[in-house]
Amino acid sequence: MSTPDAAPGGVARVRRQVGLALPPVALGVAFVAAWQAWVTVRDIQPFVIPAPSKIWQSFTSDFGLVRAASVVTGTNALIGLLIGSLLGFAVAVVTNRFALVSEVVNPLAVTVAAIPAVVIVGVLNNMYALDSQVARRIMTTIAVFFVVFVQVSKGLRQNNPTHLELMRSYAASPRQVLTKVRLPNALSYFFTGVRTAAPLALIISLVSEYFGGPQNGLGTKIASTLSGSNKALGFAYVLGGSIVGLLFYLGSSLLEYVAVPWQRRRESR
Amino acid sequence: MTKKPASPPADDAVVVRDLLKVFNRGKPNQVDALVDVQLTVRRGEFVSLIGPSGCGKSTLLRLIADLIQPTQGSVIVNGKPAHQARLDQDYGMAFQQSGLFEWRTVARNIELPLELKGWDKTRRRARSREMLELVKLPDFAGHMPWQLSGGMQQRVAIARALAAHPPLLLMDEPFGALDEMTREHMQAELLRICSETGTTVVFVTHSIPEAVYLADRVVVMSPRPGRITRIVEVGMGRDRTELTREATDFFDRVTDVREALRGAELGAQARGIEDR
Numbered sequence: 001m002s003t004p005d006a007a008p009g010g011v012a013r014v015r016r017q018v019g020l021a022l023p024p025v026a027l028g029v030a031f032v033a034a035w036q037a038w039v040t041v042r043d044i045q046p047f048v049i050p051a052p053s054k055i056w057q058s059f060t061s062d063f064g065l066v067r068a069a070s071v072v073t074g075t076n077a078l079i080g081l082l083i084g085s086l087l088g089f090a091v092a093v094v095t096n097r098f099a100l101v102s103e104v105v106n107p108l109a110v111t112v113a114a115i116p117a118v119v120i121v122g123v124l125n126n127m128y129a130l131d132s133q134v135a136r137r138i139m140t141t142i143a144v145f146f147v148v149f150v151q152v153s154k155g156l157r158q159n160n161p162t163h164l165e166l167m168r169s170y171a172a173s174p175r176q177v178l179t180k181v182r183l184p185n186a187l188s189y190f191f192t193g194v195r196t197a198a199p200l201a202l203i204i205s206l207v208s209e210y211f212g213g214p215q216n217g218l219g220t221k222i223a224s225t226l227s228g229s230n231k232a233l234g235f236a237y238v239l240g241g242s243i244v245g246l247l248f249y250l251g252s253s254l255l256e257y258v259a260v261p262w263q264r265r266r267e268s269r
Numbered sequence: 270m271t272k273k274p275a276s277p278p279a280d281d282a283v284v285v286r287d288l289l290k291v292f293n294r295g296k297p298n299q300v301d302a303l304v305d306v307q308l309t310v311r312r313g314e315f316v317s318l319i320g321p322s323g324c325g326k327s328t329l330l331r332l333i334a335d336l337i338q339p340t341q342g343s344v345i346v347n348g349k350p351a352h353q354a355r356l357d358q359d360y361g362m363a364f365q366q367s368g369l370f371e372w373r374t375v376a377r378n379i380e381l382p383l384e385l386k387g388w389d390k391t392r393r394r395a396r397s398r399e400m401l402e403l404v405k406l407p408d409f410a411g412h413m414p415w416q417l418s419g420g421m422q423q424r425v426a427i428a429r430a431l432a433a434h435p436p437l438l439l440m441d442e443p444f445g446a447l448d449e450m451t452r453e454h455m456q457a458e459l460l461r462i463c464s465e466t467g468t469t470v471v472f473v474t475h476s477i478p479e480a481v482y483l484a485d486r487v488v489v490m491s492p493r494p495g496r497i498t499r500i501v502e503v504g505m506g507r508d509r510t511e512l513t514r515e516a517t518d519f520f521d522r523v524t525d526v527r528e529a530l531r532g533a534e535l536g537a538q539a540r541g542i543e544d545r
Contacts, residue, residue, distance in 0.1 A: 160366070160368065162368030165336055165368075166368055168336055168355075169334055169336065169358075169361075170358060170381070171355055171356045172385050180370075180381065187372070260372070261413070262413065262415055
């Protein structure tokens with residue numbers, strides 16, 4: 001079935017998206033090339049700044065190490081992202097039922113989200129065994145929670161005024177307005193929140209490792225190798241972290257794309 | 270002993286009496302949105318409300334819809350107080366924004382008012398199919414709103430407004446965001462739909478040709494304070510085609526409405542009120 005003014009044809013769209021992707025990719029390539037050239041020409045020693053070629057060598061030869069550390073940190077981030085997202089959604093729905101509570105909680109949430117709360121992990125660490133990842137997962141959960149909570153709260157309150165007037169003209173009950181208008185609207189905000197929180201989850205998990213606990217994640221590996229002489233391996237860990245972060249972002253973007261297809265239209269207009 | 274009839278005669282769809290609507294009463298930003306409004310819309314009639322912005326035409330429509338309450342006066346819809354008429358879903362409504370729910374298919378958008386009435390699924394499906402036939406979009410039941418053009422979205426909004434077969438349709442500049450070609454086409458479609466369903470329409474617009482082309486009567490309003498200044502009988506019958514837009518009668522009525530609007534504006538200036 002054809003739609004009259006559907007999106008432009010597939011070829012044109014692919015061409016446009018390649019066109020959009022080209023400048024950042026070119027910039028990245030140019031940056032790596034310049035780095036390589038600088039290190040070679042100036043003869044910079046590898047224990048100061050390793051060349052990209054050396055980093056890549058280290059990444060491939062020690063891939064097992066990088067992968068193991070990435071899995072540890074990635075798992076912490078994923079668990080925190082899942083629990084934090086669900087919790088953020090649930091608490092936002094509950095507090096928004098009570099106007100007063102949400103008026104108190106919302107500014108608080110925005111404030112808390114802005115302070116470097118990652119130090120909490122130091123306190124949490126004292127509460128769990130030395131080989132436990134729980135403190136980091138809790139920290140990540142907290143960070144994700146606030147991002148998603150703020151987004152969902154917004155989605156529950158910022159409705160299309162026409163939708164609300166229509167519901168009033170149908171003599172709909174507050175409960176019906178919630179289930180037919182506010183919740184579906186909040187859903188698209190929820191997935192936007194998850195997409196925003198996904199890379200954050202990884203960074204928080206990684207940074208949390210600096211405050212004690214097991215030494216097998218990306219954060220601790222990066223810290224220990226970068227302070228030693230094998231800088232190439234250190235940067236290989238950084239590369240591993242970048243790849244996991246990218247996967248998180250792509251995964252959550254895909255989820256948003258599939259779960260709330262109307263959202264991508266809104267943003268592309 | 271003779272009693273006055275408790276409710277107006279059954280052939281009136283809307284009866285507005287001695288209506289006063291004041292916003293922010295007693296405050297420095299008090300606005301007399303509507304003053305001394307009397308309006309009767311007969312069953313099956315098509316009435317356009319026209320006037321410059323601030324004349325209260327949308328406010329009047331919302332008062333009829335019981336989306337807001339009058340400061341004084343009464344609004345009777347379908348023989349009962351406006352509030353009761355809203356609870357009974359005696360009217361359907363369409364706005365300038367189609368207001369379709371992005372997360373619902375076209376069919377499920379049309380079915381929403383029926384869902385809220387507690388209709389079962391089979392009955393809802395049958396009705397949405399019937400409504401899509403009526404607005405000539407039978408193949409689009411499963412589409413999402415964003416896959417439709419602006420004109421098609423407005424058709425769906427009209428189908429939704431009429432889904433419960435209400436006797437009255439209230440429209441607030443529903444074609445205001447459409448291009449001129451689509452707009453004229455939609456006007457003709459609306460007339461066809463109304464004559465097929467026998468629906469009474471109150472239609473807010475600020476396009477003079479649109480008001481005249483559609484309506485049996487054009488209610489001309491003026492601002493500060495918002496009120497009805499004149500009611501122009503169009504009197505061109507109901508069979509209106511594209512030729513109607515080129516008829517002498519049509520131009521005469523357009524001129525009448527334009528002069529009524531200008532008169533209202535001059536009147537407002539004569540009372541020493543800044544009008545711009």
